[in-house]
Amino acid sequence: MPTSVLVAYGTTNGSTGQIAEAIAEVLSKEGLTAEALPAQSVASVASYNAVVVGGGLYAGRWQKDARRFVRRHRHALAERPVWFFSSGPLDASASERDIPPAPGVKKAMDRLDVREHVTFGGCLEEGAKGWVARMILRNGKGGDFRNFTAIEEWAGRIATELAGTPGKTN
Template identity: 80%
Template sequence: MTGKTGKVLVTYGTTNGSTAQIAEAIAEVLRKDGLTVEALPARSVTSVSPYDAVVVGGGLYAGRWHKDARRFVRRHHRGLAERPLWLFSSGPLDASAAERDIPPVPGVRKAMTELDANEHVTFGGCLEEGAKGWVARMILRSGKGGDFRDFTQIETWAGRIAGESTARET
C-alpha cells in the first residue's frame, strides 16, 4: 500500500445481517481515515488481488465461524497470506464480549496461525425476532435473543486497523 490510498476489503459471512452491519461499521471507520474500502459478502468475492489488506468476519454458530467466512478463507488462502489480515467473529448473545477478550474458536485460531493474521476479536452478537433458522427461533423462544453488539468497541478496533494500515506506508 502507498499512502492512504490503500484498498481494503471488509468481507463477512452472515445469516441474519448483524455481522454485515458490523462489517459496514468497520468499513465506515476505515473510509473516514482515508482508506478506500469495499464491504462485501464473502460469497461474492472472486479475488483478493485488488486489495492491499483484508478484514474477514463471521457470525458464530455452534462454535464455528459462518460457512461463508470459512469457505472464503479456504478459497483465498494464498492471497490472504500475502497481505495484512484481521479477523473478527460475532456471536455471544450476552454481555461477555464487552466484558472480556473471547478467544477465537478453533477453526479461526487455525486460520490466524496459518495466515499470520494481525489480530482477531470477538464482538457480541445480535439475534432478533424474524431471524432465519430453527435454532435461531428456539433461542429466541427461550428468551435468549437480543442485540449485544457494542459499536463503540467495534469502531475503536476499526480505528486501530486504520492506524496500522496507514502506518505501514511510512
C-alpha cells in the same frame, strides 16, 4: 494511492454484515478505500492491499461463507495484512472480556499470520432464520449485544496500523 481494504463477512441474519459495514465506514473516514462485501460474492482479493474477515459464530464455528472465503483465498490472504473478527455471544461477555477465537478460526489465523482477532457481541432478533435461532428467541435469549463503539475503535486501530506503513503491505 490509498490503501484499499476489503471487509469480507459471512452472515446468516445480517448482523455480522452490519458490523462489517461499520468497520468499512471507519476505515473510509480514516482515508482508506474500504468496502464491505458478503464473503461468497468476492471472486478475488487481488485488488486489495489488506483484508478484514468476519464471521458470525454458530455452535462454535464461523458462518460457512466466512470459512469458505478464507479457504478459497488462503494463498492471496497470506500475502497481505489480515484481521479477523467474530460476532456471536448473545450476552454481554464480549464487552466484558477478550473471547478467544473458535478453534477453526484460530487454526486459520496461525496459517495466515493474522494480525489480530476480536470477538464482538452478536445480535439475534425476531424474524431470524433457522430453527435453532427461533428456539433461542423462544427461550428469551435473543437481543442485540453488539458494541458499536468497540467495533469502531478496533477499526480505527486497523486504520492507524495501515497508515503507519505507507506503501508497505506486510
